[in-house]
Amino acid sequence: MIIQSERISLKHLLSVEALSDQEVMGLIRRGREFKQGAKWTPEKDQYFATNLFFENSTRTHKSFDVAEKKLGIEVIEFDAGHSSVQKGETLYDTVLTMSALGVDVAVIRHGDEAYYDELIESKTIQCAIVNGGDGSGQHPSQCLLDLMTIYEEFGHFEGLKVAIVGDITHSRVAKSNMQMLKRLGAEVYFSGPESWYDPSFEVYGHYLPLDELVSMVDVMMMLRVQHERHTDDEEQGFTKEGYHQQYGLTLERGSKMKRGAIIMHPAPVNRDVELADALVEGIQSRIVQQMTNGVYVRMAILEAILTGRA
Ligand code: CP
Numbered sequence: 001m002i003i004q005s006e007r008i009s010l011k012h013l014l015s016v017e018a019l020s021d022q023e024v025m026g027l028i029r030r031g032r033e034f035k036q037g038a039k040w041t042p043e044k045d046q047y048f049a050t051n052l053f054f055e056n057s058t059r060t061h062k063s064f065d066v067a068e069k070k071l072g073i074e075v076i077e078f079d080a081g082h083s084s085v086q087k088g089e090t091l092y093d094t095v096l097t098m099s100a101l102g103v104d105v106a107v108i109r110h111g112d113e114a115y116y117d118e119l120i121e122s123k124t125i126q127c128a129i130v131n132g133g134d135g136s137g138q139h140p141s142q143c144l145l146d147l148m149t150i151y152e153e154f155g156h157f158e159g160l161k162v163a164i165v166g167d168i169t170h171s172r173v174a175k176s177n178m179q180m181l182k183r184l185g186a187e188v189y190f191s192g193p194e195s196w197y198d199p200s201f202e203v204y205g206h207y208l209p210l211d212e213l214v215s216m217v218d219v220m221m222m223l224r225v226q227h228e229r230h231t232d233d234e235e236q237g238f239t240k241e242g243y244h245q246q247y248g249l250t251l252e253r254g255s256k257m258k259r260g261a262i263i264m265h266p267a268p269v270n271r272d273v274e275l276a277d278a279l280v281e282g283i284q285s286r287i288v289q290q291m292t293n294g295v296y297v298r299m300a301i302l303e304a305i306l307t308g309r310a
Contacts, residue, residue, distance in 0.1 A: 009308035012129045013301055014116050015138040016176045023304075024180065028148045030300035031293065040071050040303050047306050048103045050076040052094060053132065054085075054110045059267060059291055060132045060141065064107045067298035073306075076103055095119050099127040105305050106130070113137035128305045136170050136229060141301055142266050143176035145294040147184070149286050150219060152293070153262055158185035163213045166192040166223030166247060166274055168201065170230070173266045174223055178204035189213050192223070192247050195234070210247060215256045221264045222249055222274040240273050251276045254284070262286045 008026040016024070030038075049068045053061050068075045076098065080086075085094060091110060098106055108116065109132035116129050133139045147157070154160055162181050168174045168190060178201060181188050188205030190197060191213050201207075214220065225243065244250060249263065254276060257263075263275070263285045271277040279285060 007307065008300075008304040010128075010301070010304040011308055012116070012120055012131075013140050013305065014120070014129065014131045016140045016143050016180045017138075019140075019180075021183065024144070024147065024184070027144055027297060027300045027304065028151050030303065031144070031148045031297035032152070034070075034299045035293070035296040040299070042072065043307065047071075047073045047105070048076055048101075049073045049105045049107065049302070050078050050098050050103050051107045051132070052078050052080070052091075052098070052109070054080050054091070054108075055133065057109055057132070059294055060107075060109060060139075063291070063294040064130075064132065064141075064298050064302075066295045067302055070295070071299055071302055073104075073302065076101070091115060092118055092122070092125075095127065095129075096122070096125055099125045103127045104309060105302065107132045109133040111135050128309060130301060130305060133172055135172070136175070136226075137172050138176050139172040139266075140176055141294070141298055142173050143180055144301065145290055145297045146173070146177055146221070146264060146266070147180060148293045148297050149264065149290050150262075152289070153286065154218065156185075157181065160186045160219065161189065161217040162186050162219040162221060163189045163191060163217040164205075164221045164223065165190070165210060165213070165249070167196045167225050168192060168223065169196045169198050170226040171223045177221065189217060193237070195237070210253065214249070214253045215258060218258065218261050219264060220249060220257065220261065222269075224266065224268060225270055225273055240270070244273050244276075248273060249275045249279060251278060254279050254282070257284060264290060267291065 008023050051064050105128040107130040113135040115134050119129050164174050178188050182204040190207045191210040265287050
């Protein structure tokens with residue numbers, strides 16, 4: 001696919017499904033331009049952003065912070081633990097307040113899937129919403145940074161074989177990625193515990209045993225075991241070592257990967273669980289690059305949102 005040079009404008013960023021192929025490729029292109037030093041020319045003197053994180057985060061929260069600061073956007077700090085959320089303020093009322101204060105864009109991570117529906121339906125809330133992760137639903141900015149990283153490596157998606165491995169049912173990253181990778185022409189495969197695999201994923205790819213997949217794919221996308229979303233039964237099903245041996249990218253499996261194939265992980269990584277410690281920063285790993293690309297693709301997202309509002 002050829003990347004068009006047209007500037008992208010978005011009202012909100014809620015899920016990858018709502019993006020056209022052209023918007024996806026435009027955001028990747030713009031992320032790469034920002035990485036190479038491109039500057040944003042804002043249409044107003046001052047923009048305000050706030051990052052409302054109701055679930056823990058290091059990468060998404062801090063890379064939106066960095067992206068906002070690189071673009072010259074004023075960041076209104078918010079800490080749910082020291083806000084009126086502690087007095088019973090709802091998400092709706094927090095966002096309504098930020099909008100009333102003049103915030104242009106709210107980046108939100110929340111445990112409820114599709115938490116954003118009531119916000120975008122509101123006639124009073126005026127700020128744009130960027131989904132920084134909704135429960136086990138979607139993680140669109142992570143998907144875009146993953147796509148940017150794959151595109152940087154291979155220059156295309158068509159025909160690439162991508163394995164998504166691990167705790168798929170609980171992973172918003174997996175949901176966003178399987179949808180977009182399939183749409184962009186990649187061949188998607190799945191592996192991991194069958195209890196964390198849902199037959200509905202078959203529309204995007206096929207489940208194969210990990211030892212069969214490891215030597216045939218271009219991208220090994222390993223997923224974090226999401227303890228915080230598990231029932232007690234799911235937690236008791238595996239030891240760390242047992243999971244690593246059965247479903248992890250061990251050193252032995254890593255040695256069977258194709259020449260030129262890469263390892264990805266949205267992070268944080270449970271080292272020696274999903275992925276052998278030595279592979280995290282190894283030569284085939286693009287995990288550090290994914291984190292760096294997160295800043296630039298988020299700059300592209302913010303630019304597209306704010307350009308649309310000016
Ligand atoms: N990949 C990701 O979403 O990481 P954080 O939870 O640290 O934001």
